[in-house]
Amino acid sequence: MKPVIGLTMHPVEGKKEINNTYINAIKKAGGTPICLPVINEENIEQVLDIVDGVVSIGGYDVNPLIFGQEPHFKLGVVIDERDKSDMLIMKRAFEREIPILGICRGEQVMNVAFGGTLYQDIDTQVENVLKHTQVSLRHEVTHTVELEPSKLQQIVGAATILTNSFHHQAIDAVADGFIINARAKDGVIEGIEHPTHPYCIGVQWHPEGLENDAPSDKLFKSFIDASTKK
Template sequence: MKKRIGITCSEELKNDKYIFFINQDYVEAIKKAGGVPILLPIVSSQDIEEQLAMIDGLMVIGGCDVNPLLYNQNPLPLLGETDYPRDRYEISLIQKASQKKIPTLGICRGMQVMNVAFGGTLFQDLSYTPQKTFLHMQKERRECASHLIHIREESFLYSIFKEKAYANSFHHQAIDQLGEGLQTIAFSEDQVIEAIEHEFLPMWGIQFHPESMSASDQKMQEIFNKFVKNINA
């Protein structure tokens, strides 16, 4: 039986109605890994249990900024567009998935939401970090890398890349305080957190976008292969 991977959706207002959509790269990466993608639109809190009952693994994708009210901050001037209903849905989805120990992979915003779901906080913009950071919203093709990341041993990513990898970058927010049970497993040379994993739950987060690189970079595809293969292995 192929593993069923639930994938969250982005949403945007179009012609006075919100539409759900997803970058096809996420779907293709899961299909190439041998999984069956199942798109998960926003539903009520009660129906999240029904969604989770249909899937073996969960992937939370990128998108807009996370509303700072959800990590007890007021909005700062460089905060981007937010989506409070999506935030609340994905936080609840991640928390319920963690209770059921459903393997979960967060990508870019998905990693940030995961951190908030476990009680962590974010920098609303990289300019608010105490250190000087370089450009993390790259001006290069999505499938191309823009900077180096360093990977810690005995981590989800180390078994694929060893101690370093070249990653792409499309974000202006970043993790500040880690959520409960989460640990850093990769960071860029300006000390921005690039990947996390939970200490004992099957939950991982990646700040870069491997789905955009996976068609031409087998190691990036291996992230999805490993994620799907390890579900109920």
Template sequence: MRLIGVATQYRQNEGLMNRRFWGLLEFYLEALASQGLAHVLLPPQAPEALERILPHLDGLLLPGGGDVDPARYGEEPHPRLGEVSPERDAHELFLARYAAEQGLPALGVCRGIQVMNVALGGTLYQDLEAQGFTEVQHSQKSPAPALGHRVRQVASSPLSRLFPETFRVNSYHHQGLKALGRGLKPLAVAPDGLVEAVALEGHPLFLGVQWHPELLQEHWGLFGLLKG
């Protein structure tokens, strides 16, 4: 059974000296288990510690979450920028760069695709609506498991084995990919042209998607791509 490392999400605890809980929403664990994958959670820790752990993994999952600090790609904060976590940013950018450089299979979900892009030198739209993307509801109001807008595949990729050329996704984000990072190619786009999926050329699997497949059982096959 292949072992997947999963970067943790967090929530703030107002008690216990205002410390954070580092964990993961169970939807991701259910999706991984459905594909026969074992998992280990990776909370933030020293790079030296991660370098001891990562060679033992068969893949990496970067889950959804809050905004990436625009300082990571050389921009000032937009008025609509949400909460950022320097600790989480540093942790996940290290993981993404390691996966890219070492050929470790990796899947990024929502925030995860944005981390992948920034890790390779790309930039983000800090707020899609404020920056001109008003034709598509990227931050949909309907709760899971409802679907939102369509995406269209624009390149052959592992997505081609799972989905038709045009298919619907859910959409719970207010940021998105702007300039693509080094070596990333677009795989799918929304009707307004926003890039919704990318892959790193020449890599076994460095794949990011802007939607939330963990909330859609019919999309759990995406997690199965980590099996190789």
């Protein structure tokens, strides 16, 4: 039986949306995707009862007030409703040892949910930063990511990969208990994971957008395998 994978959604003007590339990546790897609307304390446990894994997807900026900072002048759009829902899903799924894959914003949510902080705008807050907001299409790779010794490196089977890049926020202080598993050549953190959780991995790039890319395929396959074993 295929594992059921819950994907967080993106509120837009009263609607909830998700890019089909996330759904296609889960289906290709062998999972059954379902879309999770905005979740609250009243329904979180019921929702998590029906999923075998959770993907926290990309989207707007994380509100810096959550990690104790005032807004930088380059802060983009924030949505309080989604921040609360994503943080709640992340924390409860982690507590229940449900496999979690965080992508772009989802990786940042993973870090902030457990006490980490973010750069609100790496272009102005990080010296000698590379271009992390590519204008090329999602299937194009535009910079190098170096993988640290980690579960992610074991999954991918390489020390260096090429990725796409669509972010201006990035992890600053890493949450306690988590380790860095990937960095860009400029030192910007491109991934984290929890070494003792059954499967809790976050990546800053968008593997779902890299079709027929071996590292991305391996990442999604490992996530589905972990969700199957849950």
